[in-house]
Amino acid sequence: MNDDRPDERDVEEALERLGLSNYEARVFVALHRLGTATAKDVHDLAGVPRSQVYGAAEDLEERGLVELQQSTPKRYRPVSLEAAKELLTARLERERDRAFDSLAELRREEHGEETRDDVWTVRGRKPINDRTVDLIRRAETRILFGAASVDLLSDDVITALREQAAAGVDVNVVSENDAVRNLFTRDADIGVAAPPADSPGDFTGRVVLADDDIFLLSALYEGDGAEATEETAIWSAGTAMASVLTRAAGSGIEAIVGRAESDP
Structure with missing residues (x-):
């Protein structure tokens, strides 16, 4: 047993902080472990309900994080780690810029907060x-x-x-x-x-x-x-x-x- 192996839940939580849902993170981690897999394979490995695997995998595919093979049954494969990193980083940057642009619009006039005798x-x-x-x-x-x-x-x-x-x-x-x-x-x-x-x-x-x-x-x-x-x-x-x-x-x-x- 390799004690240095990363804890999967820690990886999933990190992916959730990067914007993935819980099921998306679990499916994404499972696909990286399996390489190419069906919904049943992911269900068996990650314990995600099979009906939720389909939805999460489709969402990941829309994000550009998973490739889909139109076979019977459908098969899924994750994109490379480098591609996934770039996609998630770009998404975070867009969300950051959108949030701060909105805050800038909502912010009151400069010095507007100093209307009372406050420290x-x-x-x-x-x-x-x-x-x-x-x-x-x-x-x-x-x-x-x-x-x-x-x-x-x-x-x-x-x-x-x-x-x-x-x-x-x-x-x-x-x-x-x-x-x-x-x-x-x-x-x-x-x-x-x-x-x-x-x-x-x-x-x-x-x-x-x-x-x-x-x-x-x-x-x-x-x-x-x-x-x-x-x-x-x-x-x-x-x-x-x-x-x-x-x-x-x-x-x-x-x-x-x-x-x-x-x-x-």
């Missing part, structure tokens, strides 16, 4: 990167950006900061991390500084403070999933709460910006 929570590095870029690009007069490490500075975030600085927005980058500061030391229109000596030393995330009503603060923590370290952020923009948060940090912003402007 929003966003989780995950990529969503937080996207929100950080969005908030940076909304700023009209000034931006203070802080990050604990270069891992929190995606190319999109760096580009957004530089574009805003080039457009005349007062941009300052603050970090205890030399590598973060060094990314911007050659940018003449971006202020760079280390935080004041009395700043908390356990900051692990990133911060965006812009204009008088744009705020984002994130923190890193040990995760238990695929990512060893995960990130969660809170943010608000154009709301009374955002104004309170940015004003509360106002004196610290002025101190840090003043330091950045005075550094050679």
Whole structure:
């Protein structure tokens, strides 16, 4: 007995996640084991009711996953694994595109959700990167950006900061991390500084403070999933709460910006 043989139910469940019905998956797996088979052969091997074998096999044939021989009795043969992979991948991509195209049509106007004085929570590095870029690009007069490490500075975030600085927005980058500061030391229109000596030393995330009503603060923590370290952020923009948060940090912003402007 070969202990390394894959579990058929696991394979069937994977095929179901790729869009096949339960019977289609079971018939498809059985046909790959048999090569060429009648409905009775599939029924005997997979335990699928014979009446359901016919329907599942016809559906698989319509999908291009099975070849049909018009004999008596009918005989079925699966297409190659490579062909099946391409067909199922293309189907998934079509379904993905259709779903997201529909979501785009249903989505409300950009910023339309920000009609109340809310603080929003966003989780995950990529969503937080996207929100950080969005908030940076909304700023009209000034931006203070802080990050604990270069891992929190995606190319999109760096580009957004530089574009805003080039457009005349007062941009300052603050970090205890030399590598973060060094990314911007050659940018003449971006202020760079280390935080004041009395700043908390356990900051692990990133911060965006812009204009008088744009705020984002994130923190890193040990995760238990695929990512060893995960990130969660809170943010608000154009709301009374955002104004309170940015004003509360106002004196610290002025101190840090003043330091950045005075550094050679």
